[in-house]
Amino acid sequence: MTEPFDAVDVIRAKRDGERLSQGQIDWVVDAYTRGVVADEQMSALAMAILLNGMDRPEIARWTAAMIASGERMDFAGLSRPTADKHSTGGVGDKITLPLAPLVAAFGVAVPQLSGRGLGHTGGTLDKLESIPGWRAALGNDEMHRQLEDVGAVICQAGSGLAPADRKLYALRDTTGTVEAIPLIASSIMSKKIAEGTGALVLDVKVGSGAFMKDGASARELAQTMVELGTDAGVRTVALLTDMSTPLGLTAGNALEVRESVEVLSGGGPRDVVDLTVALAVEMLAGAGRPHGEDDVRAALADGRAMDVWRAMIRAQDGDPDAPLPTARETHTITAPESGVLTHLDALAVGVAAWRLGAGRARKEDDVQAAAGVEMHAKPGDVVVHGQPLLTLHTDTPERFGRAVEALEGATRVVDAGLHAERGPVVLDRIGD
Structure with missing residues (x-):
């Protein structure tokens, strides 16, 4: 078969700041999937995209080509409308767990295809797999049946x-080339559009524990993804949310499930509840x-969301009443002085949790x-010298040393006469 384009020509075009044609984009994505374009050639093109960017029609076409490389799901046969959420990832971000059953409690189907953690950001599937018996792999028929019967499913993407x-x-x-916004946006949106949901809410994190560290890049990513969703006929909005400090009081798989169940019981940390509610409303x-x-x-308060959670876990062979695993060893870090905790760095907590064994360095x-990591105070709280600030949990105590290293400088306590307000978790909204 004679190929209609040449990879080197496509690379040169983007290297020189030119706009790629629809034909070039369709071909290069398909040819890379087929193995005709080599990894080193796609690496060069990805770097050219990182350096020179893409305009809106280019990103839309690139996203469409990614979708066309595989299957599309169809939920048109369900008796309920569908809505989904995607988070760009953060520390202590267990929001999917209470959110999916909460939205389903109002008669909306939530098909949440989730992933595993890599590095300092946790994976939703890893969290749920700490529930005895729960399984992440579902066939399409099983997923459709669960959406119809229960209203929510969290499982791995096929x-x-x-x-x-x-x-x-x-x-x-x-x-x-991870940071290339056209490639981040098309990566996220190709999967979400192929998933076939009718409405999508994006939780775009900004801050030290987020992929996007500054507001400008987070806003650009959010705007790009909202435009891609809208162009594809999916009702899409984005919330910019704070990830300078961890969400809630836990970072780690079973710890976060326990906290999610507290939220579903009408309790839980204020920031987790506020963000869950804000995303559910959208x-x-x-x-x-x-x-x-x-x-x-x-x-959340009256048990409707909890009822859906229990049905959702049972439908995937999990036992919602089974005790969650607890670590064999713990180590406590205490407040160095009395005062107000003004800083608790999300990235440091995420790296510490990863080093304790909650995350993975490679996908295998x-x-x-x-x-x-369990947190006993958040920025704005008054603390007393010697009181526990953080408790580290692991089954392998030889990991404590490097986890403690990661947390050096992660907290700051100042004179109690100074007052530190805890800011809102939702910073802005993008979309119609």
Whole structure:
């Protein structure tokens, strides 16, 4: 078969700041998936995209080509409208766990195809796999049946969705091109559009523990993804949310499940509840089932969301009543002085949890269900000299040393006469 384009010509065009044609984009994504374009050639093109960018039509076409590389899911046969959420990842970000059953409690189906953690950001599937018996792999028929019967499903994505993205994602990770906003946006949105949801809410994190450290780049990414979703006919909005400090009081798999169950029981940390409710309100509006914040909070308080959670876990062979694993060893870090805690760095906590065994350095690594970091105070809280600030959990105590190293300088306590306000978790909203 004679190829209609040449990889070197496509690379040169983007290297020289030219706009790629629709034909070039369709071909290069397909040819890379087929193995005709080599990894080193796609690496060069990815670097050219990082350096020279893409305009909106280019990114839209690149995303469409990624979707066309695989299957598309179709939820049109469900009796409920669908809505989904995607987070760009952070520390202590367990929001999917209470959010999916909360939204489902209002008659909206939530097909949440999730992933595993890599590095300092946790994976939703890793968290849920700390529940005895729970399984992440579902067939399409099982997923449809659970969405119809329960209303929410959190499971792993099949290999058929956007296979071009899976191949390119691994390449970007090893070639210094992860930060290319056109490639981040098309990676996320190709999978979400292929997933077939009717409405999508994006949780774009900004801050030290986030992929995007500054507001300008987070806003650019959010705007790009909202435009891609809108162009594809998916009702899409984005919330910019704070990830300068961890979400909630836990980072680690079983620890975060326990905290999520507290939220579903009408309790839990204020920031986790606030973000869960804010995202739920947006998802319900996008699905055409608008409800106010008070209604949504009531569904956490009165047990409706908990009922869906228990049914969702049972449907995937998990036992919602089984004790969650606990770590064999703990180590406590105490407040160095009395005063107000003004700083608790999300990245440092995430790296510490990873080093304790809660995350993985390579995708093949195992994770410890019980490992992680428990926080006893958040910025704005008054602390007393010697009181516990952080408790580290692991089954392998030889990991404590490097985890403690990661936390050096992560907290700051100042004179109690100074007052530190805890800011809002939702910083801005992008979309119609």
